[in-house]
Amino acid sequence: MPLTASERRLVDSAASWFDANHERFVNELCDLIRYPSVADESDPSPKPAEPYGHEVRRVFDHMIGKAGRDGFPTHDYDGHVLEVAYPQDDVETGDDIAFVGHLDVVPAGPGWTHDAFEPRVIDGDTVIGRGSLDDKGVSLVNYSLLRFFNEQGHRFRHRVRVLFGGSEEPALNDIKWFVHNVGAPHQAIVTDGPFPVNNIQKGLLDVDVALPVGKRLRGWHAGSSANTIPAVASIDLVGTDADEVRQAVDHAGLDDDTRGRITITSSDDADDGGVTITAHGISGHASKPDGTINAIALLTSVLTKSGLLDGRDAEAAAAIAGWAGDPYGGALGFAFENTESGPTTGNLGIIMPGPEFGTDAEDHAVPSDAIVMHLDIRYAVGQKSEDILAAIRRHVEPLGGRLVNVLNDDPYYVPADDFRVELLTGAYNDVIAGMAPSTPPARPVAMGGGTHARFIPGALNFGPEFHTEYVPAVDGIVMDPPECITPGTGSAHGIDEWVSIRNLKAAFVMYALGLVRLDQYLDGGN
Ligand SMILES: [Zn+2]
Incomplete structure (x- = not known):
């Protein structure tokens, strides 16, 4: 569907807000990467609130500090999952929409051209470091949504929150624990896979x-x-x-x-x-x-x-x-x-x-x-x-x-014609159409890997990665690794993992639009 006038204003203001905060974003992403937060599940009797080891605890505390300075309420679920909530009490429905990412990373592994936990920033756009793509970059995008909407004074119908898992990589135990002990979000949007929307995992x-x-x-x-x-x-x-x-x-x-x-x-x-x-x-x-x-x-x-x-x-x-x-x-x-x-x-x-x-x-x-x-x-x-x-x-x-x-x-599956899949796929295509009008529309995709969505009933996978395997190439989106990345390296779990801030900005704008639409249409809104 084409953007309405107010959606057009939203997309424009989200894009310019991200640009205005570009430097802070890059600095904060580098701060996150500096925590070597590899989840450690080997301790049979871990310290309280440290079920995944000390480094995951430290990166959680870092986010809690940030949220405190921004005035966002937090809930630390015993170190398994950290929640940062949108500061709004007068929601119409207690049901929530939750963006879900994770702050743990896979180990660096050998072969990096520099310290994997000492990020490098190239030309102000490419950030190289463990977790830059998976999943710290997009976790910070999710967090930035709270800042953006808060500065706009936006009121949501639903409770909106961002969840950060502490142990996704080894076996998704963070979210399994959360769903079992706390309960699944009403509508989770998992941000740990390809654009536009991944609706099938075998x-x-x-x-x-x-x-x-x-x-x-x-x-x-x-x-x-x-x-x-x-x-x-x-x-x-x-x-x-x-x-x-x-x-x-x-x-x-x-x-x-x-x-x-x-x-x-x-x-x-x-x-x-x-x-x-x-x-x-x-x-x-x-x-x-x-x-x-x-x-x-x-x-x-x-x-x-x-x-x-x-x-x-x-x-x-x-x-x-x-x-x-x-x-x-x-x-x-x-x-x-x-x-x-x-x-x-x-x-x-x-x-x-x-x-x-x-x-x-x-x-x-x-x-x-x-x-x-x-x-x-x-x-x-x-x-x-x-x-x-x-x-x-x-x-x-x-x-x-x-x-x-x-x-x-079990397989993960949401039908391609589910209105929420169509809604988020539409948010992707509409933002792309504004950036590069001749780009053909993308369709929901199946993938082999497993994300948090497998264990959250009704969850949707919405980006943030742009892969030519799944979406048509887009002018203005970095689809191929930049020159500073040796061919054959640079993947999410590989050597010299990298992310393009330009791509994260596009994801940010899509998420802002997708969230506002979902908030409007979920549970019979109109
Ligand atoms: Zn991940």
Whole structure:
């Protein structure tokens, strides 16, 4: 919808207010980045109000100080979540609208071109530092909304507040705690993802399956990361020599590409003559298997075709080759697709010896004649986790396999034609239309990752990131990393995380418009 006259005034005054406060914004963002507020959940009996460690506590106290100087009421929920409220008592409805971000960050990690917690500001627009994008920059944008509307003397129909989580990154425990102990906001707007509006996040299902094997696969390790399609997998075979294995592989009827991906070497550490067979696949993220080759699938397939295994080993390898070789779950019977969220994916990313896995959910040790395979499944909206688990059982149980661990997070889904999704998508498009009129409109997007919205009933994800994957390029928005960022770095959790203040300003204006519209139309306003 086009902007009304008063919305036009709002958008203009929000933009010029942000410009007038640009320097303060950059300085305050740098202050926030200087707290190395990596959430620490390792202490089983943490100090009071420090459930996520001292650095998260310090950054909360910093925000409480700021809110105090601005005259905004705060509520510290025992260090799990910090609330700063819009200073207005005479609201029409006690129901609230809450902007939700987080002040914890992922660890810096190696490879930064400067101290990750000592921010650099380039040309007054690019701020580089851990948390600049995820999620301190936008947390400060949310806070700035309170300042802006307060200076305008704006009256809302709803209670408006900003929530800052203290432990989003490890496992979203801050908001889980909040929803469980305090209650969900009436309408949460989560600001930790892509623009325009993210309305779908796939379900996440982690499954470990124990599978009995024979002598050769016993003790086998492959892969190391559940959400990565393994690039390399190898196995040591004892009681054979390299020539014998090479002959078997050469006569397995492999095509040239497959044969070229297999290396065979004499094992250094085998006393009785042993051979290491290594498969070289093509790695990728578990949620995007197109163009990848799972090295575990490749290795088990070659072992099967070359007749190097027998009995239980041969059975297990043939089955794993099929299961791991289909990253869309077809071979395990749970392939599914939905046009809005795309296909279900299933990555068999890790194999480990049973004893190393330890005990199952019922505390029974996994026996030493079993291996455990880990599946990272991201399932489409409309599919049920129980159906996926039943399909896996139907395939593994005939081989003596059983599920030893299951972790499930249901999908997040708000229909694209929900009026609130349309309203916020419209706020995005209307602000963009004012900045760069020839830009085609953006549509709500699905994404693989998980945000706070998964655990807040009815929550919406509204920016603040501009990605060409999700929105048409916009003149005046920094879509590609600036020159000061080395290609291949700069992502939210990566080396040299950066944010453009110009982009945050655009987000600020969209949030101001989205908030005023939501406040007006939520709960039957008109
Ligand atoms: Zn985040």
